[in-house]
Amino acid sequence: MDGDIRLRQRLAAGDDGALRLAYDRCSPLVYGLALRVTRSREAAEEITQDVFVSLWERPYDFDPNRGSLRTWLALLAHRRSVDWVRREERQRNLLDTVGDSEPSTLILDMIIAEETGARVRRAVAALPQRLREAVELAYYHGRTYRQAAVELGLPEGTVKSRIRSGLRRIADSLAEEGSAS
CATH class of the missing domain: 1.10.10.10 (Winged helix-like DNA-binding domain superfamily/Winged helix DNA-binding domain)
Structure with missing residues (x-):
């Protein structure tokens, strides 16, 4: 937990080495979770990037007192992956209704x-x-x-x-x- 607190402080200070460290430690988990939910490599890559950009831009959204960085990033990845699946499903349903293969x-x-x-x-x-x-x-x-x-x-x-x-x-x-x- 102390490591996560220090990492968050480094991120807040704009230390890109802290982002690299977080990415190296957690990107396989984030990408794997996103891939499992979306079943799309492209979507998983986009979601992984989005999750780490969010961490970089808003490091204080992560609260080490509520859980680990890995858990928080996994939660973000899961939430965004589910949103992606829902968006894709709505688009497919709308296209089926319209009957057009090219939206x-x-x-x-x-x-x-x-x-x-x-x-x-x-x-x-x-x-x-x-x-x-x-x-x-x-x-x-x-x-x-x-x-x-x-x-x-x-x-x-x-x-x-x-x-x-x-x-x-x-x-x-x-x-x-x-x-x-």
């Missing part, structure tokens, strides 16, 4: 929009109630800050702060899932 740009755009919308809805649902209410009023019900403040019985500045905070949490959640990249 058009419009169809691919629709798939991406549907997937992004679902992720945003999950991120909004995960917000604390006070933030979720403000975000929903502004973005799902088209209320202005002032209208949302009146409905919630709060000062306008409070509502603005809650919306900003909610949007920041949603962005962080999407980035954590890898969809903001």
Whole structure:
């Protein structure tokens, strides 16, 4: 555990040797897990790269007090692999429905929009109630800050702060899932 703490500190300091060390130790596990779930070498390579880029960009997302680096990276790899499989399945189902073997740009755009919308809805649902209410009023019900403040019985500045905070949490959640990249 002490080694993982030091490694995280080195990553946070921008030490690319720490990333190399983490990659050397854990990439076979990450790649193997991604390959097992996706059954695609290309997808496993992409997921492996994405997992280590996430570690490099956000080393403090890993908490050594909650588990080992290997376990955390495996969890990220599994989560992203399952997302990849679901995305591929939705695309196949949509193509079967359309009956087209070559998806058009419009169809691919629709798939991406549907997937992004679902992720945003999950991120909004995960917000604390006070933030979720403000975000929903502004973005799902088209209320202005002032209208949302009146409905919630709060000062306008409070509502603005809650919306900003909610949007920041949603962005962080999407980035954590890898969809903001």
